[in-house]
Structure formats: C-alpha cells, structure tokens
Amino acid sequence: MKKQDKACAAFGRRVRSLRESKGWSQEDFADRIGIHRTYIGGIERGERNPTLTTIHKIARALGVKPAELL
C-alpha cells in the first residue's frame, strides 16, 4: 500500500468512527453533507481521495475541526 493510499485509508477510518459514534447511517450522513451515499462509502473504505473542501464539509457535519480528521 502506497503512502497516499494509507492517508486515504486512515482518513476513511476516522470518518467512519466519528459517524458511527453519532449513530448515523451512511445515508443519514450523506444527506447532511449533500454528497452521494456511495461516495461516502468510498471515502470510508479509503478508495476515494477527498479534496480539501470535501474534508471541510465532512468535518463541519461531524462537528470537528478539519485537522482532527487527518
């Protein structure tokens, strides 16, 4: 696994953990952010490489600072 892939995988695990701690399904979460559910699934599995603005959107929805997701 490349360093970049590791970064995406670690980010995805963090997002999943925070989302689950709120008791939200991927669908609930996708609705809050305005991103498609399958995209959230891809992020959580580390298959997607989110942009800075998507990282900010996700952080805002989870009520954490963007830096806490990295």
Add this chain to the structure above:
Amino acid sequence: MKKQDKACAAFGRRVRSLRESKGWSQEDFADRIGIHRTYIGGIERGERNPTLTTIHKIARALGVKPAELL
C-alpha cells in the same frame, strides 16, 4: 467568498508562509514535491482545491504534519 473558497485560501496562505520560511522558490518547492510550479502557484493563491494525498505530499515536503496545514 464561499466557505470552501475560504478553506482553500487559508490553506494556500499557510503553504506559502511555510515555503517562504524555508527560503524556497515555488520552483524549488515544486521540484521537491514533483508537482508543476503553476499548480503550486494556484494552491498558494487559493485557486486550487487540493486532494488529501496532495495535502500529505505538501506537508511531507515542508516537514510538518498534514493537520498543521489545515
């Protein structure tokens, strides 16, 4: 300015400040990261929306944690 644009602008200012503190030109920096100089310029001006893996590459080159750039 949208929240997203603000996020990119703040990121760009932070990158420029750290790069300049090392005395590197955009060209020096671009060579270290393996990203084109004009792309670095766009990031520093907040015109580009970098991905998570690009944020990691930039942080590694600057010797900081990715979270410190956000």
